[in-house]
Amino acid sequence: MMLFGSIDPALLLASLMVASTPILLAALGELVVERAGVLNLGVEGMMITGAICGFAMAVNSGSPALGFVAAAAGGAGLALLFALLTQFALANQVASGLALTLFGLGLSALLGQGYVGLKPPATIRLNIPLLSDIPFLGRVLFSHDLMVYLGLVLVALVWAVLKYSRAGLILRAVGENHEAAHALGYKVVRIRVLAILFGGACAGLGGAYISLIRVPQWTEGMTAGAGWIALALVVFASWKAGRVLLGAWLFGGVTVLQLNLQAAGLAIPVEYLSMSPYLITILVLVIMARDKSRAPGSLGRVFYATQ
Amino acid sequence: MTLSRVLTTAALALGLATTALAQDKTKVGFIYVGPIGDGGWTFEHDKGRRAVEAHFGDAVETVYRESVPEGADAERAITEMALQGADLIFSTSFGYMEPTLAVAAKFPNVKFEHATGYKTAPNVSTYSARFYEGRAVQGHIAGRMTKSNIIGYIASFPIPEVIRGINSAYIHAKKVNPDVDFKIVWAYTWFDPAKEADAATALIEQGADVILQHTDSTAPQAAAEKAGGVITFGQASDMSEYAPLPRVSSIIDNWAPYYIARTQAVIDGSWESVQTWDGIGAGMVGIGEISEAVPADIRDEALALKNAIAKGAHHPFTGPLKKQDGSDWLAAGEVADDGTLLGMNFYVEGISGQIPN
Known part of the structure; x- marks a missing residue:
């Protein structure tokens, strides 16, 4: 089956999953951070750090899986710096986050100097007997690398934990009103540090997905703004995991779709196609956000415990 | 104090x-x-x-x-x-x-x-x-090497420099392979490795077995290597880390x-x-080594073309050439003047699609 002459829908949908996974992972991490009341603008820096840590580890060890572990560790390591600055030194979160991005870009360029032009080991795609062989659906649903599924599992986990678990309730309480949470005896700082580390690890994974699977190579500055897209996505998705998934799919999907439509020579002006990922994603999410969702009450505010 | x-x-x-x-x-x-x-x-x-x-x-x-x-x-x-x-x-x-x-x-x-x-x-x-002089050599190799007759082109912004490159590559590919078809994708960026790789992948999935790029990173090379069976050219730099395949040659800015x-x-x-x-003659544009993945006869033709351009014996925009809308541009033997080339805002005849505004 072909669309518009030369687009294979199965390949298109498969590419959609690949294109949306990096921002999905990074946005999910940031969602948890923001639900805990912390605004970390350093997503781009953590992503690019994860991209090079994962790439370097995968090249040196020959194992993409170890690469992703290193990417998560690298992202979390950078996030730890942010946590120290904002949770213990009580520094301004916006400034610290921006600094983190600049630092991450510089650090990754330094770390990556020996890795330009190298090829990472290939990440194997899942091949489930029978399921992967189903025409169309097999390629679309059951033939991805594990990271795609990990992203989807994380969406479900974040959603369920935030909505139904006691841990999620506490995290949200900390994010909505840190003084009240503190008065109830919850360890605001500790919870926030953990959330920040989780956010860093997710951003790192997202970055490594670009350097190990989507491109796959190391180039300085290769995330090229994906971290900022992820940040925007969290806001437009009204801090809800399901909508982050929808937004990531829309953004990644329309990006890939418009490139395919261009290649197929569809008679839609390229200018419109080119801006469509931004327009459509924002439009859909803004329309969905008409319910009274709002930002966590303590988002971005500095907390220090009074006795 | x-x-x-x-x-x-x-x-x-x-x-x-x-x-x-x-x-x-x-x-x-x-x-x-x-x-x-x-x-x-x-x-x-x-x-x-x-x-x-x-x-x-x-x-x-x-x-x-x-x-x-x-x-x-x-x-x-x-x-x-x-x-x-x-x-x-x-x-x-x-x-x-x-x-x-x-x-x-x-x-x-x-x-x-x-x-x-x-x-x-x-x-x-x-x-x-x-750069269009280098694009001519690229187009020649691309036209001779393609088996699917589909050449994918990752363009950046619709400015004269990019359009010149597309036209020059197309003219020389068409000359050696009348069945050749160019699929052009405008990425609207100079540097975004993920998007460049996505664009290359989209073109490859739609049958292109040659990828030309006018964006700055090596991401399309990596995407082509991952897909396999596709050739590319280094852009602006030799990108020799991707030789001999997928990168078969390059345009080097000096x-x-x-x-x-x-x-x-x-x-x-x-x-x-x-x-x-x-251009090539003055040494500002270099042609990177043509790898062994290119058969010797094609390599010799490409080098002959390069030398002809360097000596001024061949101008990549030599008539007869028509514009995309079928109107006459250059009469037989006539070469384009620099003013037209510097402000080029049209495709030559045979390229499908429209230049974005």
């Missing part, structure tokens, strides 16, 4: 000292659109900058700013560099044209050099390379001689506003 007074005085003294020191050296600044490690366009400009440092040693100091977005932010970056005391500033992307002119008007004593633009001022020169000459002109006080546009 209060502490702040002491500090102010110290800072002032330090400032005076550094100004005095700076007057001995010629300061040359570079504004880059991507990171110096992009492996392509910016990487080559930075190679030129390092050549300037190596050539002049202590007589010249160079500074650079990387990943400067085109548009309003560029004006700030260029202004900062002028305020830092740069004597000569190279702004190395098309989108810096207006910002460069705006800053140049405010700093009449600073010399500016804008790459790939067409507007000059008494203290603004333009310089560019005739800015070093120009940068050294212009810096020398500033030192001598002989700098004048000029418009430089050199």
